[in-house]
Amino acid sequence: MNDRPIAESIPASALALGLAGILPFAAGALSMWVALPLLAPELGLRLGIIYGAIILSFLGGIRWGAALGPFDVTRQGLDFGASVLGSLAGLAAAFLPAVPALSLLIAGFLLQALWDVTSAEAGRLPGWFGRLRMILTGGAVISLVAMLVAAVAI
Template sequence: MSNVSSAKRIPAAAMALGLGGLVPFAAGAAALWLPLPWLTPDAGLRLIVVYGAIILSFLGGIRWGVALGPYDTARQSRDFAASVLGALAGLAAVFLPPVPALALLIAGFLSQALWDVTSAEAGRLPGWFGRLRMLLTSGAVIAQIAALVAIILG
């Protein structure tokens, strides 16, 4: 596993696509604070919640793939089960009122980031992946918090 943990540079494609993936979060949050001709506040909120659910599912898929590694059955079972929690949280968020939906998404993103960073530090994922996940999680969670504050103050 030393080759996995020794990778230091975030691949350019991963960085570019990851940062591009923050655009829907930023646009959704902006729509709650600014009058945007192309995105109403209601649509911005839906964008943040639904896109957040999709991304949590995507992150769970990454973890499902990692669980395929050379691990014992008990660990695989635990990791397979944990990998679907983000998708379930995202699905629940889509059907909740805005404040609990955003709170659930924020908790889901922070939990997933913690798991990803600790896995990268333990050598189960490339070292760069933990750094990328912290960067992208920060962007997503900042947008979700901005949306949450806008709704609470609104």
């Protein structure tokens, strides 16, 4: 049995689904380095960029939902405003050339993770969420960096 209190443990379903969510990033990156039968490098690159935009929007939605809590109007307004920045960055990335798109996504994921982890440490989000975000951000960013390196080399 787990020695951590329930509030401290990453829920198994969140961890499993989160790790599964890294697979499209990894497939996109792998396709740019190794010939894959069903995923050409150009399609893998588009997969990584579009999926990254979707996931940044998803993360913003989590933060929008967290801002619904019993907070003062100023704090709530700031959180609502900040929560849409990932969606806007993702939308921009979808229309940019590969190198700036990937760079924007990498920056977006790192900034989102910083916000999530500091919020979890401050008690505004569950502690496990900060740990989960570090794991998942690592997988996403490593994949995006691999795509960026491959895109620069082309």
